[in-house]
Every structure is written in C-alpha cells, then in structure tokens.
Amino acid sequence: MPRLRAALALLSAAGLLAGCGGGQGSTGEPSKQPPTKSSTRGSAAGVIEVPADAETRPSQHSGDSVDDPAIWVDAGNPAESLVIGNDKRGALETYNLDGTLEQRIESSTTFWGNVDIRQDVPLASGPTDVVAVANGGVRLYSMDGATRRLSPITADGAPLDTGGGEGVCLHASPTDGLSVFMVFISGGVRQFALEDDGSGNLSLQLVRSFKVGSEAEGCVVDDVTDTLYVSEENVGVWKYDADPEAGPTRTMVDEIKPQGHQIADIEGVTLVDDGNGEGLVITSSQGQTGEKSYFSTFDRDTGAYRSSFRIVAGDQADGCSHTDGITATSQPLGPDFPHGAFICQDDSNTTPGEAGNQDFKLTRLEKVRP
Ligand SMILES: [Ca+2]
Ligand SMILES: [Ca+2]
Numbered sequence: 001m002p003r004l005r006a007a008l009a010l011l012s013a014a015g016l017l018a019g020c021g022g023g024q025g026s027t028g029e030p031s032k033q034p035p036t037k038s039s040t041r042g043s044a045a046g047v048i049e050v051p052a053d054a055e056t057r058p059s060q061h062s063g064d065s066v067d068d069p070a071i072w073v074d075a076g077n078p079a080e081s082l083v084i085g086n087d088k089r090g091a092l093e094t095y096n097l098d099g100t101l102e103q104r105i106e107s108s109t110t111f112w113g114n115v116d117i118r119q120d121v122p123l124a125s126g127p128t129d130v131v132a133v134a135n136g137g138v139r140l141y142s143m144d145g146a147t148r149r150l151s152p153i154t155a156d157g158a159p160l161d162t163g164g165g166e167g168v169c170l171h172a173s174p175t176d177g178l179s180v181f182m183v184f185i186s187g188g189v190r191q192f193a194l195e196d197d198g199s200g201n202l203s204l205q206l207v208r209s210f211k212v213g214s215e216a217e218g219c220v221v222d223d224v225t226d227t228l229y230v231s232e233e234n235v236g237v238w239k240y241d242a243d244p245e246a247g248p249t250r251t252m253v254d255e256i257k258p259q260g261h262q263i264a265d266i267e268g269v270t271l272v273d274d275g276n277g278e279g280l281v282i283t284s285s286q287g288q289t290g291e292k293s294y295f296s297t298f299d300r301d302t303g304a305y306r307s308s309f310r311i312v313a314g315d316q317a318d319g320c321s322h323t324d325g326i327t328a329t330s331q332p333l334g335p336d337f338p339h340g341a342f343i344c345q346d347d348s349n350t351t352p353g354e355a356g357n358q359d360f361k362l363t364r365l366e367k368v369r370p
Helices: 002-013
Strands: 048-051 066-072 082-087 091-096 101-106 115-123 126-134 138-144 149-152 167-173 177-183 188-196 202-211 216-222 227-232 236-241 250-255 266-275 278-285 294-299 305-312 326-329 341-346 359-364
Touching (some): 066 341, 066 359, 082 115, 082 359, 115 167, 115 177, 177 202, 177 227, 227 266, 236 266, 250 294, 278 326
Parallel strands (some): 266 326
Antiparallel strands (some): 066 082, 082 091, 126 138, 138 149, 167 177, 188 202, 227 236, 278 294, 294 305, 341 359
C-alpha cells in the first residue's frame, strides 16, 4: 500500500505520529513536565505512593469486569479528551475526564478484551483516529473528533477474524502502514496488516506470528523505534522488532524479582512519549494473592529501571489494586491533567468517590514520573 506508506512517512516526518503507545494520543506536542511530587510519599519497600485524582464511573457488571484503558486526545480541546475502556462482561465504553460515561457499545459477543488507539492514521478515507478492541476477533472504530463518538470501520461493523486473542496493540509504521498485534493467553502473538478495503472499512491480513513462551497479554508498540513490548506474565517484559518481516529475536527489558524489579503477573504495558526518543515504558505488576500490586518505570531509550510506584487513595478516588491494564499520555488533557495522565484498572472500588463495581483511576502523569 504505497500511498498509505507514503502518507505515514510524511506524517512521521512532520512529527504527527509522536504519540504511539498504550492508547497514547498522537496529535499535538507532548507537554514538558515539571515534576511536582509534593503530593507523593514513599513506602518502606521503595515503592512511591501516589494519590489518585479521579475515577471512572463503576462498571455495570460485578466481579472482574474492567481491564484495559486507552486515551483519545482531543488536541483542539484537550479537556474534552476521553478515556476508552472495556467492560469485559459486555461492552466498550468511553468516559469523560471527570469519569462520567459518554458512550457504551454492546455486542452479542459479551467478552470485550484489551483496547488501543492511534490518532491521525492516514486511511484512504482521510486521517482517522483508529480504535482497536478484542471482541470475537478485533473490532475497529473511528473516533469522530466533533461528536466524540466511536463508529465501526469494518464491513457491517463486524469483528475481523483473528482466531482469538485478548491483548491488543496497534502499530502505525511509516514504512509498513497500520497493523495490529493480538496477544493470546497461550503466549502466542499474531500481527495483522490493516488496510482500507476501498469502502472506508478496514480488512486484515496475517503477516506474522510467533510465541512468547507462556501466558501473555499486555503489549504496546513504540512507533518511533519500531519496538513491540510484550509482558510474559510470570517471566518479564520482552521487546521485539515490530516490523512484520522481523523474526522472533527479542531482548529482555526486565524480569520479575529477584533478577528484576517486577512481580508476577506482569499485565499492562504502556509508553509515555516525551518526544525526541525520550520517555518511559511503564508496566503493571499485578501481584498474587496477598501481594500489593504496583507499577514500574523504565527508560524508553536505554531500558534502564527508573522507579516503582503505587496509586493510593486521594481526595476524590481510591487507589488501584491488583491492576490489569494501564495507559498513559504526556499530551495535555486540560486543567485537571495539564501534563497528561496515567490510568490504571482497579479491582476493588471503594470510597472515596463511588464504591462498587470495578473502574479505572486517573492520576496526573507528573506525579508518577521518576
Ligand atoms: Ca481501589
Ligand atoms: Ca471509588
């Protein structure tokens, strides 16, 4: 698809693909981050405790119901940006930054898995903000920037057949176009090229498959460095070349303790893009029964370990525990999140804020930076 590749190359050269991972928005300039850590406090285990700032409204379903968030950035009106999250037991939802529900999409296939987004993707029908979510394959939507509503961009709105998969991450490559990685609980990974079928809808083609080894789910792609990060839940976080023609060669970023800094199960993986190749990779150490979950940060460029933190109760929301999916962006999101946000799934939603079914917690990004 030379035209798409050329357009992506142009966008990349123009710096319009700056945002790239874990639901990161891709429009606008990343904010410069003045660390303001006055509200954080350390713990004995070397895990910094950071109070949450807001939470989404509770899921409609009890039990293990929410899982993986993404952020759609409204570059023209950042405070109107949206959190996108899955209700595993029945829907894809979007939330305003104050946590209120904006849109709910249901399907006859009730299990909804992970979600990811790329903005300003140069499809044949024009620049498109593409959302991918696991639901009986992969469902693809476009976000209308004016109405802030998701609409399907597959024929008849149907999911595309991936043969399964729960983990999802998009990759917008300047040379290879748009693709989606599906991560299977069995540890398999499949990469599918996504192309406009000529009618404004996307179709897919399998271009690569490989095995991580054991149970895996969380993933994110750094579009600038062409790197796929995948968490092997009981082992560590790997990075692979995201090029469809790359082989199974990989590098360990960080293992679980005692060799590394994380604990099993390693679930979510996300990317903070600060521009110029700088930024952070953040992972979610969910923990086993009786263990407190936490998040770890690594240097995007060198992979060096930077810090660990936990989201605890703030004035408006309780903290995140036993976290599955995470996302982050350094794009400004209006007055409440002027330097971006970090978002985590919480398995036990108590007061402050509403108490009840699971939800997502939002925290100012500068508070969690090392
Ligand atoms: Ca909680
Ligand atoms: Ca709460």
